Amino acid sequence: MADHTPTRAERREATARRILEAAQHEFGAHGDGATIRSIARRAGVDPSLVLQHYGSKQALFSLAVRPVSDLEGEDVPAHLAEVLDVRLRELPASTKALMRSMLTSAEAAEAMSVYLRERAARLAEAMPDDHAELRAALVVSSIMGITIARHFLDLPALEDADGDDVAALVDSWTSTAP
Amino acid sequence: MADHTPTRAERREATARRILEAAQHEFGAHGDGATIRSIARRAGVDPSLVLQHYGSKQALFSLAVRPVSDLEGEDVPAHLAEVLDVRLRELPASTKALMRSMLTSAEAAEAMSVYLRERAARLAEAMPDDHAELRAALVVSSIMGITIARHFLDLPALEDADGDDVAALVDSWTSTAP
DNA sequence: GTCTATATACCGATAGAC
DNA sequence: GTCTATCGGTATATAGAC
Numbered sequence A, B: 001m002a003d004h005t006p007t008r009a010e011r012r013e014a015t016a017r018r019i020l021e022a023a024q025h026e027f028g029a030h031g032d033g034a035t036i037r038s039i040a041r042r043a044g045v046d047p048s049l050v051l052q053h054y055g056s057k058q059a060l061f062s063l064a065v066r067p068v069s070d071l072e073g074e075d076v077p078a079h080l081a082e083v084l085d086v087r088l089r090e091l092p093a094s095t096k097a098l099m100r101s102m103l104t105s106a107e108a109a110e111a112m113s114v115y116l117r118e119r120a121a122r123l124a125e126a127m128p129d130d131h132a133e134l135r136a137a138l139v140v141s142s143i144m145g146i147t148i149a150r151h152f153l154d155l156p157a158l159e160d161a162d163g164d165d166v167a168a169l170v171d172s173w174t175s176t177a178p
Numbered sequence C: 001g002t003c004t005a006t007a008t009a010c011c012g013a014t015a016g017a018c
Numbered sequence D: 001g002t003c004t005a006t007c008g009g010t011a012t013a014t015a016g017a018c
Helices: A009-033 A035-044 A047-053 A056-065 A074-090 A091-100 A104-123 A131-153 A163-175 B008-033 B036-043 B047-054 B058-064 B076-089 B093-101 B104-123 B132-151 B163-175
Strands: none
Touching: A009 A035, A009 A047, A009 A056, A009 A091, A009 B036, A035 A047, A035 A056, A047 A056, A047 B093, A056 A091, A056 B076, A056 B104, A074 A104, A074 A131, A074 A163, A074 B008, A074 B047, A091 A131, A104 A131, A131 B132, A131 B163, A163 B047, B008 B036, B008 B093, B036 B047, B036 B058, B058 B093, B076 B104, B076 B132, B076 B163, B093 B104
């Protein structure tokens, strides 16, 4: 495991990974309007290599905006508060790429819609009363809006928001009966 | 006021208005990636006429995404519930164009940020406790997220949401102390 | 006043040199 | 295996014919 000259296959795989990471950052910064040329520039490779590895811009985009699944939590409201707390501080590259593109790319919009529906369904199960489905949809949509305001619109009030301050608010969303 | 042959200036103004409305719909459907050609096609005019009237695509975009100011309400929480109720059912063309473009256009992002800050400041004044600023920002951001989920992601649970159902929820956001 | 023609630039994708 | 050169397409914007 000490020193070990990388094979060509390993070097190729490492290059492919660098390209994918560059694509996530470019799509995260400019949405689906990001160009293959800019992705290649960020990755430090030739533009033709991007297509050599991933076939087309569309295929690379699909990989870059694939959301990381984080639905394994048990205590849903507590998990939700943790999600919001984390989202207020940082945003994974793939998630940022997905959110940045979801209003101008039909594929990204569908991916986000599926993700929100799954999360809302999980949350609705943990809710007591009859309006659970609607309220769960409102909660997950609100978290999305807060994430956008924090990371894409740079609302000053959310810059230094403390996780503890918002936890109680989220709790009131899920427990208070309207 | 009966019959009256329109002058050239009147016809020109009517054409300009049709172009602006077409631009709002195109920007609302495709974001800032909408093309002058598609705008002209929707308006039923030649593409060069669009630039003849508005100078550049950027200038037309700035006019199309200018949000309509609706901050004259007195009872802020009640006004807010009404806003959310209206937003769940329909979305003005200029607002749709602004929201659709705000993640891929720096100008639209800044316009939306200013709009949210103004609304949050108004709301914070009507709030009692010390976390008013943060909570007001969370509320207006949540409304934005719900609007996106309803009109751009087509969340089924929000399709037929009743305004009365959400009013109480919004009220709990503004009155419950965390 | 309105439209045809075009200048200029950049896009994704491909073919072939090395 | 990697990169140069380029094709075909489309965009904004302009100039000039009518």
